[in-house]
Amino acid sequence: MSQVQRDQLRVVAEKAVLVAVQLPRRYFDTLDPLGEIRALAETAGAVVVGELLQKRDKPSGRTYLGKGKAVELAQLVAVTGATLVIFDNDLSPAQIRAIEAGTECKVIDRSELILDIFANRAATHAAKLQVEIAQLEYTYPRLRAMWTHLENIAGGAPIGIGTRGPGEKQLEIDRRLVQLRLRNLKRELVRIQQRKSREVQKRNLDHYTVGLVGYTNAGKSTLFNGLTTGGAFVHQKLFATLGTRIERWDLGGGNSAMLSDTVGFIRQLPHHLVASFRSTLEETIYADLIIIVLDVADPNAQMQLETVRATLEEIGAIDQQRILTLNKIDRLNDSKMLLCWLNQEPEAIPLSATTGEGLDELADAVREHMIGGVREVTITVSMADSRAVDFIEKRTEVLDRQYGEGTAQFTVRIGRRQVDQLLARSARIRINDQEPLDAVQTAWGGR
Ligand SMILES: Nc1nc2c(ncn2[C@@H]2O[C@H](COP(=O)(O)OP(=O)(O)OP(=O)(O)O)[C@@H](O)[C@H]2O)c(=O)[nH]1
Numbered sequence: 031m032s033q034v035q036r037d038q039l040r041v042v043a044e045k046a047v048l049v050a051v052q053l054p055r056r057y058f059d060t061l062d063p064l065g066e067i068r069a070l071a072e073t074a075g076a077v078v079v080g081e082l083l084q085k086r087d088k089p090s091g092r093t094y095l096g097k098g099k100a101v102e103l104a105q106l107v108a109v110t111g112a113t114l115v116i117f118d119n120d121l122s123p124a125q126i127r128a129i130e131a132g133t134e135c136k137v138i139d140r141s142e143l144i145l146d147i148f149a150n151r152a153a154t155h156a157a158k159l160q161v162e163i164a165q166l167e168y169t170y171p172r173l174r175a176m177w178t179h180l181e182n183i184a185g186g187a188p189i190g191i192g193t194r195g196p197g198e199k200q201l202e203i204d205r206r207l208v209q210l211r212l213r214n215l216k217r218e219l220v221r222i223q224q225r226k227s228r229e230v231q232k233r234n235l236d237h238y239t240v241g242l243v244g245y246t247n248a249g250k251s252t253l254f255n256g257l258t259t260g261g262a263f264v265h266q267k268l269f270a271t272l273g274t275r276i277e278r279w280d281l282g283g284g285n286s287a288m289l290s291d292t293v294g295f296i297r298q299l300p301h302h303l304v305a306s307f308r309s310t311l312e313e314t315i316y317a318d319l320i321i322i323v324l325d326v327a328d329p330n331a332q333m334q335l336e337t338v339r340a341t342l343e344e345i346g347a348i349d350q351q352r353i354l355t356l357n358k359i360d361r362l363n364d365s366k367m368l369l370c371w372l373n374q375e376p377e378a379i380p381l382s383a384t385t386g387e388g389l390d391e392l393a394d395a396v397r398e399h400m401i402g403g404v405r406e407v408t409i410t411v412s413m414a415d416s417r418a419v420d421f422i423e424k425r426t427e428v429l430d431r432q433y434g435e436g437t438a439q440f441t442v443r444i445g446r447r448q449v450d451q452l453l454a455r456s457a458r459i460r461i462n463d464q465e466p467l468d469a470v471q472t473a474w475g476g477r
Pocket residue numbers: 244245246247248249250251252253263264265266267268269270271272292293294295357358359360361381382383384385
């Protein structure tokens with residue numbers, strides 16, 4: 031029997047056979063059920079040499095596939111000379127073991143594939159730490175199965191991993207090394223996260239922050255580059271972006287926001303990965319406003335939107351205002367599609383990040399959210415209060431100025447949020463000849 035090694039789960043340049051089992055309540059693209067796993071496999075660098083699909087009511091316990099299909103898979107692996115089988119479904123260690131034994135080929139599941147992509151893409155120290163933690167946590171319970179498995183098939187013979195003697199003792203040593211490494215990585219990550227949290231909090235105090243989110247490949251980085259001075263990496267592959275990038279976005283009318291671009295979401299994102307990417311997503315969780323970027327030219331747009339909304343819930347980004355953008359409208363050849371989307375999501379803003387269509391509308395909508403409802407009020411300030419005077423002159427629309435004894439009274443058009451910003455600079459102003467908070471209550475209602 032050929033040797034199967036699960037010590038090395040890198041996917042680059044492997045000849046891969048893709049397998050998906052369609053279960054009744056699981057999402058599948060009806061036109062191209064293997065489309066997403068194929069894109070993921072290619073992103074990871076694999077060369078797809080065969081594909082296999084099965085519809086089942088439930089997975090068959092031992093090999094996930096039915097018996098007949100398992101045989102078919104083994105034949106497909108032999109005929110194509112594949113070196114790797116990639117399952118779109120998540121498999122238990124025992125199932126991986128059974129399928130590897132049947133096919134004599136290395137098998138990885140969807141989560142392991144995604145982890146491999148993340149491992150290759152991670153560029154920052156924090157991202158690398160997060161990926162390694164997720165890999166150790168996901169792979170670690172599988173390692174044990176792998177060793178037992180190898181011991182079984184190799185009969186303890188000195189081949190491959192067997193040469194290191196995967197006996198109980200070795201197993202115990204490895205287990206302890208993994209635990210130790212995990213503890214150290216986590217400690218380091220906590221340190222990075224604390225520093226990051228302080229940065230995020232400070233930025234939120236100083237600026238209005240906007241987070242771009244969306245399914246992987248939706249066009250977030252392209253939009254980010256179109257709205258700011260750019261610099262984000264754009265690629266047609268999945269998970270081009272893994273860290274978070276922040277730039278100033280000039281919204282016009284003297285207003286600007288800090289815009290962040292971050293990692294894309296995907297359905298069934300491995301649980302450990304979501305947990306360890308929390309700090310990367312922190313920019314989004316605490317943004318004042320979230321822009322969801324949806325690729326409406328993708329046939330799976332509906333599922334992608336649902337995934338994004340569910341992931342936002344999962345990471346706790348629930349309180350902020352949101353804007354939905356319908357991206358890539360330049361790729362729609364049927365205008366009915368767009369009408370259909372607008373019917374379903376009347377508030378959404380159609381745009382094309384590549385042609386720039388719709389970007390001004392988006393900036394207007396963000397500005398509207400940012401400054402809150404605009405009202406005409408009078409503001410009285412001491413002339414000595416240069417911070418307040420400066421803010422009013424530069425950031426609001428001044429309609430009239432009256433000067434008294436050491437005071438100035440401005441008639442301005444100002445947004446609700448701008449009032450907060452003004453109050454943060456100076457507590458000694460009066461609005462409409464009232465205490466500011468009372469005036470806000472009267473003019474805007476609410477708090
Ligand atoms: N035709 C068209 N293509 C677009 C548009 N926006 C983005 N793209 C393309 O879509 C692909 C993905 O774009 P990215 O900006 O990297 O997508 P992303 O959402 O940042 O992806 P990840 O970082 O991988 O999550 C690239 O090939 C872009 O050129 C658009 O409005 N129209």
